[in-house]
Amino acid sequence: MRQYLRDRVRASVEALEHLVGGLGTAVLALAACMLLVVVAVASVVGAGLPVVPSALKAVRSVAGRERARLARWGTDLPAPPPVPDGLRAALRDPWVRREVRFVAVHGTAGFALGAIGISLPLSAVQYLLFPLYFWALPPGLGGPGLVFWRIDGVLDALAVALIGVGWLAVSVPLVPWLARLQALPGRRWLAPPHDVDVTLRIAELTATRAAALDAHAVELRRIERSLHDGAQNRLVAVTVLLGAARRALARDPAMAAEVLERAHAAAELALAELRTVVRGILPPVLGDRGLAGALDGLAAGCGVPCTVEVDVPGRCAASVEATAYFVVAEALTNVARHSGATRAAVAVHRSGDRLHLRIGDDGRGGADGTAGEGHGSGIAGIRRRVEAHDGRFTLTSPPGGPTTLLVELPCGS
Structure with a gap:
């Protein structure tokens, strides 16, 4: 039960991050939608026709931000070709039509879902903390959002906190559902047309x-x-x-x-x-101790303190485990040789038919890009191994750090 509650809370926190990011792109989508409406009205008298290509490029920019956001959360959407130059060709382009639908829905429904999803946990926190600050409010005022309820003492304030517990119980399962619903327009209309x-x-x-x-x-x-x-x-x-x-x-x-x-x-x-x-x-330790034991051995031999967290029920295919092992081994070698880090962390978990790896350190960074791949870091070899399994490879390493390597491998059902 404790593990179940921990997983639910973790999923809710991640979903809240989704909603905050989705609310940001929803604001941009709403602005793009309003721009399209203004240009469409102006085009009735012919004044807005020259601005239509620029408006469509603004829509493309908003759609690109949403594609990047969804890609960070595991939905890889390929980038479309450039917007056609001609007005007629741009309006007939299926990518453009799908993106216009996206900004219309995401700028309205996505904005509302983001606002509701964020307000739920904030309201729960406001109710839960009410007993700590109710005494500072003017006498005769009700609780937060409860103008009809006169707060006369600590017992009334504690009753408001109980309402906060109820809000929190509602928020934990509802926020992930709202996050999935908010991302649905992007996954549907920002994906390529079927052909x-x-x-x-x-x-x-x-x-x-x-x-x-x-x-x-x-x-x-x-x-x-x-x-x-x-x-x-x-x-x-x-x-x-x-x-x-x-x-x-x-x-x-x-x-x-x-x-x-x-x-x-x-x-x-x-x-x-x-x-x-x-x-x-093929390291024999994989067959003897499994992926968790093999990664523990790599962490023990790493040049910097390293923690390992593995949540993989059962066994994956031998080739997938070998690829995961070599990715972690090469990444930890890079941490010890090039990063100047004081600690590193490896997290591996399985979600459905995908194996997710996360290797992070607190080093100096600067490993992403072609410069990082061309200085003996082994990043190109990691990328080749992952791509050979039809997996995903994401490296984030800004100058000054930290460095985070995310790998996703298909491992069957």
Whole structure:
């Protein structure tokens, strides 16, 4: 029950963040909607026709902000092509028509839902805290929003606080529902039209397949280089040393024993190299201890203090667990080498058929963008691994920090 309540409260807090962000885009959508109405009225007499393309671009800008907001919460909506230049072509564009519907609905209903959703927990807090400040109010006033109720003492104030408990009980399940309802117009009308969606999906799968092949080729080259530069050289050294020991056995047994000792050491090094290569292909710790145990081992070996929180019931596919393991391993290596952080945190949870990873640190930041990917940070390799699984990769690392890496992997039902 405690875990259930904790999850419900966490979901309500996240939904409240959705509603605040949605209220911001709803204000912009309302302004764009009013702009469209003014331009439409002015176009009746011909004065607004030259301004129509600019108004449609303003609508596109608002829609782009909502796409970015929904993308941060797990709904990836592809960006549309530019607004056509010609007035007739712009008005016939299916993307533009869908975005106009979006600003009309989101600017009105989305604004109302955001205001209601935010007012619910605020009202609950106002009622709950009323016993702490009611004495400072003028005598004869009612409670917050309760003008008909005269507050005469502490008992009346506590009764108002009980109303706040009821408001809070209503807000916890209702706020997530309002957040989903507020995001519905964006998910419906900012998605590509059906024919365009199929084309984009084909292109996306083609790019994903190419990324998977590239990642496979990179892994093969890495394994071949590790075997050639490491274990193979060690084994060649063992062969040479064994030959030298055999030749020296008859004439100088002491030297032969020394050479055999060196061959034994080289063989142990070769075995260690082979074990490292095997762990790089598929870490045995995943099969022995599962994803949670493997990530605990990575955190224990990290160069900075690191906490791990894993909430993954059951097991995912071996390839998904291996990808999650390598993503966390590479990210923690970056934290230790490049970030200058004092602590790091890894959180992994499963939601439906998606595995979500979050790796954060309090370092100096500056790892996002092409500059971060081109300085030996391994970010490009992480991106390739994630894209090969048709997953999502988001890196936020402003200068000065903090750095947050979000990865979403499909893991089946």
